[in-house]
Amino acid sequence: MSNYSLTRDQKLEIYYWMRLTRTFDDIAVAYWKQGRGVGGMFSERGHEAISVGTGYALAPEDVVAPLHRDLGCYLLRGLTLRRVFSNLLGRATGTNAGRDANMHGSGDMSLNLVGFISHLPQTVPVALGVAMSFVYRNEPRVAMTYIGDGSTSAGLFHETLNMAAVFNAPLVLIVENNQYAYSTPLVQQMKIPDIATRAAGYGIPGNIVEGNDVEAVYAVTKEAVERARAGGGPTLIEAKTMRMMGHAIHDGAEYVPRELLAEWERKNPVILFEQQLLAQGLTDQEELDEIKHRCEIEVTDAIEYAEKAPLPDPATVEQGVYAE
Template sequence: MNAIDDALLQQAHYWMRLTRALDDRGTFLHKQSKIVGGYFSQIGHEALSVAAAMSLGPRDIIAPMHRDLGAYLVRGLTPRRILAQWLGRETGVTRGRDANLHGMGDLSLGIIGFISHLPASTGVITGVAHGIKLKGEPRVAMCFFGDGSASQGLAHEAMNWASVFKLPMVIICENNRYAYSTPLSRQMAIEHIAQRAAGYNMPGVIVDGNDFVAVYQAATEAVERARAGGGPTFIECKTMRMRGHAIHDNMAYVPKDLLAAWEARDPIARIEAELRARGLLDDAKLAALLTKIEAELDEAQAFAEASPYPDPATLTDGVYA
């Protein structure tokens, strides 16, 4: 991890800890029946979502998914707005029109709203990337999809188009081994999804998705390549979804030894081990950070719970025919 400076590593640690704490808060609120609709945890994905988002510049565009909470935070969506979104309030990102991360985007922050039907966001971000190229702008577009989406036709169409036209695009594949309950071995006959990149004549990179530095370095290199006109890069981040597909899913289909092996590779524990080795973190500093984050989330939750539900009279606002 020596290639990453201390300040950047500390910043990443904050975002990863905030991501996990907010995710835990969402799980707790759902159990209290305060969350509107379902809830999708992203425990285990903190390193890849934070690292990928941190590799982008302020004018770049990102299309995260339902397990990329860290990316939304890094790009500027506040815990206030996210919690209000989950609670279906007027002050949420969609002003109470939706819940959880579905549709949660903000173009002023360069965030394309997540499309529930995977991998629909790939087609959208390909169009964004093509627009950037046609305008000659020094910007990059980044999209995320999972191992299950990698078998969908739209993902292939998007990657093919991006490569043919050498679009400034970075494609992050979150290989967390299960598409809902379908293991990777039942949906493709190759070990590494990144092998498919060769079919589009684009670089295919495989990284440990639980290692912040590995993802950050790969994403930064891909972003720089795209910005310089080198075209798209496919990055496969190998990770594990540590909770069910959604909160109702008990993951009975996942072998317990597999979960235990990935729990030992927890992304937050790994970055904290490096911070301690550098003398940047000890028990007191960690306790202070966690206290600060909990206070931040307490304030955000109080704001969300005090916010009104949307006025039914505004139901059709923002709907176009």
């Protein structure tokens, strides 16, 4: 365990981002199940400790490229719920102005947030490019990105990690091992139980962390980020969790054993953190309930805003298109 400790205010801030993410997720899933959604919707249920704990370890000047289950990271970097829900409803006020009613492309470089590239794992070489730009400019900044367990089987993951290692790039790569890639369980994907062991093949540190424990996720990430910033090179962190719903909203995940889900529901990262905060004597149920209530108000506001927002003007269809 590292020496990076968090203050009470920081812990409550982390709790707020996790709770906001979960509230958003719960309401958005219900919204889609009522047939009111547009396009696709990925649930990040179960990933809250990873997206928030890792994102919180970055400095504002660092650059992060989150994926489809990292809503918490987008939000804590400053992407507003209004813009996120607008995007999910394909509105002009969304992050990609209605080009993709999903999280794809939902970045904002003014927030040092690279938009999610749908093609997996293309975000990894992009993040390496960002990290190398910091080396060339001699800036003490770090790039961080994510990859799913399934996507680590793609060649690009290996090529990029090797290059990052050789160039000593300030890159932190978070493997979100949620045990499934669509309907493919990890055991059908690789013969090793721990993806982090692959880091040794490139000569870089590979850490394993309990992905539902936000304080542990924060500590291991913060250590990797500060090592990268100090010129210590890249780190791979495997955060173990469970995808608690289907791949996306259309997928009922009937192929996932119910006992496995029940086992991981007992390790619900948001509830686990609540219990830790209470046990540490840092808060009481009343304050936690107040935060929950605030999150519900914010999500409701975002939905109302997005529903009233305009659809994109067809005349703008060529904006942002660079190919001929």
